[in-house]
Amino acid sequence: MGGSYAGLFAARVLSDYAEEVVILEPDVIGADGIGSRVPQRHQLHALLAMGLVQLEAWFPSITQELVDGGAPLGEGDDVQFYLDGRLKAPLDGARMLGATRPFLENHLRRRVMSLPNVRLLRLLGRGLVFEGDRVAGVATEAPDGSSREVIDAELVIDAMGRSSRLAAWLSGHGWDSPVTERMDLDLGYATAAFERGGELGSTVIAHSSPGPASGYLPTLTEAGALAAVEGDRWSAVLAGYARDRPGSDADAFLARMRQCVAPLREVADNCAMIGDVATFHFAAGQRRSFSRLRRFPGGLIVVGDALCSVNPVYGQGLTLAALEANCLAAYLRSTTSWRNPAVGYFRRAEAVVEAAWQISSLADLAQPHVTGPYPPGYRLTRWMADMVTTASVIDPGVNSVYMDVVNLLKHPQALRSPKVIARTVRVLLAS
Ligand SMILES: Cc1cc2nc3c(=O)[nH]c(=O)nc-3n(C[C@H](O)[C@H](O)[C@H](O)COP(=O)(O)OP(=O)(O)OC[C@H]3O[C@@H](n4cnc5c(N)ncnc54)[C@H](O)[C@@H]3O)c2cc1C
Numbered sequence: 001m002g003g004s005y006a007g008l009f010a011a012r013v014l015s016d017y018a019e020e021v022v023i024l025e026p027d028v029i030g031a032d033g034i035g036s037r038v039p040q041r042h043q044l045h046a047l048l049a050m051g052l053v054q055l056e057a058w059f060p061s062i063t064q065e066l067v068d069g070g071a072p073l074g075e076g077d078d079v080q081f082y083l084d085g086r087l088k089a090p091l092d093g094a095r096m097l098g099a100t101r102p103f104l105e106n107h108l109r110r111r112v113m114s115l116p117n118v119r120l121l122r123l124l125g126r127g128l129v130f131e132g133d134r135v136a137g138v139a140t141e142a143p144d145g146s147s148r149e150v151i152d153a154e155l156v157i158d159a160m161g162r163s164s165r166l167a168a169w170l171s172g173h174g175w176d177s178p179v180t181e182r183m184d185l186d187l188g189y190a191t192a193a194f195e196r197g198g199e200l201g202s203t204v205i206a207h208s209s210p211g212p213a214s215g216y217l218p219t220l221t222e223a224g225a226l227a228a229v230e231g232d233r234w235s236a237v238l239a240g241y242a243r244d245r246p247g248s249d250a251d252a253f254l255a256r257m258r259q260c261v262a263p264l265r266e267v268a269d270n271c272a273m274i275g276d277v278a279t280f281h282f283a284a285g286q287r288r289s290f291s292r293l294r295r296f297p298g299g300l301i302v303v304g305d306a307l308c309s310v311n312p313v314y315g316q317g318l319t320l321a322a323l324e325a326n327c328l329a330a331y332l333r334s335t336t337s338w339r340n341p342a343v344g345y346f347r348r349a350e351a352v353v354e355a356a357w358q359i360s361s362l363a364d365l366a367q368p369h370v371t372g373p374y375p376p377g378y379r380l381t382r383w384m385a386d387m388v389t390t391a392s393v394i395d396p397g398v399n400s401v402y403m404d405v406v407n408l409l410k411h412p413q414a415l416r417s418p419k420v421i422a423r424t425v426r427v428l429l430a431s
Pocket of ligand 1: 002004007024025027038044045046048123124125159304305306314316319321
């Protein structure tokens with residue numbers, strides 16, 4: 001259920017194990033890759049380094065295909081991260097692709113739909129069909145409500161995004177509902193496209209965020225990012241919380257870009273805006289936990305935003321969907337029957353989600369308007385994270401581990417290793 005990024009990834013994994021994979025997706029996605037049901041597709045989507053690794057692992061040569069289609073691949077100095085307005089030391093191994101979400105997803109969709117045992121039905125999932133203690137199918141409806149049918153299935157995957165109705169479907173049949181954690185964020189996003197020439201040389205990604213020096217507030221520089229994308233365009237995004245949310249007025253967008261770091265200022269001053277500014281309001285991060293439920297049916301998996309949807313400023317969503325697909329593959333390899341509750345999958349996936357949640361929630365909780373929930377030991381963790389973050393601006397060694405964690409290549413635990421702590425102390429004492 002759901003044929004967007006997470007559903008497509010899950011279908012790719014399933015195609016290795018199932019006779020037939022049926023994707024239920026009610027949206028009509030045009031050649032522009034947009035459709036009407038996933039409004040955030042208009043926003044700039046960064047693909048973290050781990051996301052690119054996973055994409056290539058499941059879809060060999062897709063990076064080259066995307067590059068051939070016009071998406072620039074940034075390496076080393078082409079990828080620039082600023083913290084509190086200061087450019088961080090370049091990373092030797094940095095590798096990020098500049099592409100819009102529709103372009104990236106369209107390539108993924110084409111690859112998945114070319115698999116011989118995958119097909120797509122333009123249907124809306126309306127509920128689950130149970131047989132004893134397992135899911136045996138999906139009750140569906142045509143998007144215009146004209147017809148209903150049940151699709152039998154041995155394994156059902158919820159990839160319906162953050163507003164998935166799965167919890168209500170389960171409790172409606174007497175099963176346990178997932179434990180849901182929510183963090184109110186009140187985040188505003190605005191994205192605009194610009195014509196791209198040679199104004200920034202080989203720059204592919206420029207990302208700027210407030211950090212410890214500004215108390216995580218946009219006092220030293222506005223939060224924003226820029227990506228060189230297919231079609232010789234720049235895609236620029238601005239982000240802000242609560243009363244600081246960016247609006248859709250083009251002049252205000254340009255004025256705010258000029259309060260940002262040099263690459264965004266440069267583009268605002270020298271490049272023509274294409275089309276309108278698209279805005280998005282992200283009210284809250286949320287994650288659902290299934291691994292400890294007592295009454296949960298067999299034959300049911302949850303992936304993507306339906307499982308966890310974190311603050312988008314950290315660019316984790318697409319990469320999480322890919323990592324959860326890996327968890328699905330590991331589960332399918334390890335299990336002898338899909339009829340049992342997929343506890344093994346949920347344990348793995350929730351461990352991956354926990355790592356991403358730790359990274360994003362730690363920074364989110366530094367925002368004065370965010371009021372929790374605070375994890376145990378928050379103050380100490382926050383203090384240590386601020387030290388490491390500050391050192392990462394000065395020292396390439398600390399920055400390398402820091403960026404690996406941000407890119408989901410390493411677990412956040414890596415930032416608490418004695419080696420990183422010792423180096424952080426040395427760097428800060430010497431500065
Ligand atoms: C403003 C913003 C910016 C973001 N930026 C980034 C970024 O820079 N990098 C990044 O990695 N991530 C980013 N994300 C996160 C990313 O967009 C999500 O993680 C990603 O879309 C999750 O994919 P998904 O397939 O789980 O859900 P979705 O993309 O939301 O798709 C859900 C799908 O389910 C379908 N569906 C819904 N109901 C039903 C039903 N009843 N039956 C069948 N199908 C149904 C929908 O039509 C849709 O196709 C951002 C998110 C936002 C909001």
